[in-house]
Amino acid sequence: MEYRKKIVLRFSSRTWDKPLVYRLAREFNLQFNILKAIILPRQEGLMVMELAGTEEDYHRGVEYLLSKGVSVEPIESDIMRDEEQCVHCGACTAVCPTGALHVDRESMEVLFDPERCVACELCLKTCPTRAMRASF
Ligand code: SF4
Ligand code: SF4
Structure with missing residues (x-):
């Protein structure tokens, strides 16, 4: 069954330029739809995206982002x-x-x-x- 979630990613200036997001598709079979990508003051990046895939791949993908120092928050409100x-x-x-x-x-x-x-x-x-x- 497809698992679909909207999340907010926050990147530091150190991680912003890395193609981490594209690896979600390549290595974790996740489809992503970037809804918004913004550079905040002090050069931090904020990206809002919808991720879709299996629940297991979703969690593996999120763990991968966390391991690279990206903050991930699901949008539930x-x-x-x-x-x-x-x-x-x-x-x-x-x-x-x-x-x-x-x-x-x-x-x-x-x-x-x-x-x-x-x-x-x-x-x-x-x-x-x-x-x-x-x-x-
Ligand atoms: S929502 Fe709050 S912070 Fe914004 S203008 Fe109104 S009182 Fe001020
Ligand atoms: S939660 Fe508040 S600060 Fe964030 S996008 Fe909505 S209105 Fe703007």
């Missing part, structure tokens, strides 16, 4: 914003890697676009009012 709690301070826009949280230049309000959210959860710790939440 939906991110929501509590509109009543948001004070539009803008702190979250500095950490959101995809622009899902962004300032509207006309109203100067912080907007949240769930379509662009990759559930990396960076905004959760940054938000001073805890307006950003993950639901499982």
Whole structure:
């Protein structure tokens, strides 16, 4: 039976340039679909991808990435914003890697676009009012 999961990979500047991801297909028979790849400040890389294969190959592939120093987190949550709690301070826009949280230049309000959210959860710790939440 096919096993399919969305994961977030975080690479240090040391591991970013290595073709680790392509080895998932070659050595572990996994299909991957890169949904987003971003270089964060300080040259760290963040990649969101969907992996598909057998459950055994999935776990072998993830273990391989971990052994190479890549952080792997499954995406199991939906991110929501509590509109009543948001004070539009803008702190979250500095950490959101995809622009899902962004300032509207006309109203100067912080907007949240769930379509662009990759559930990396960076905004959760940054938000001073805890307006950003993950639901499982
Ligand atoms: S950090 Fe929190 S309160 Fe500030 S704009 Fe973002 S969601 Fe709103
Ligand atoms: S979880 Fe927060 S920081 Fe991450 S992409 Fe979604 S809105 Fe942006």
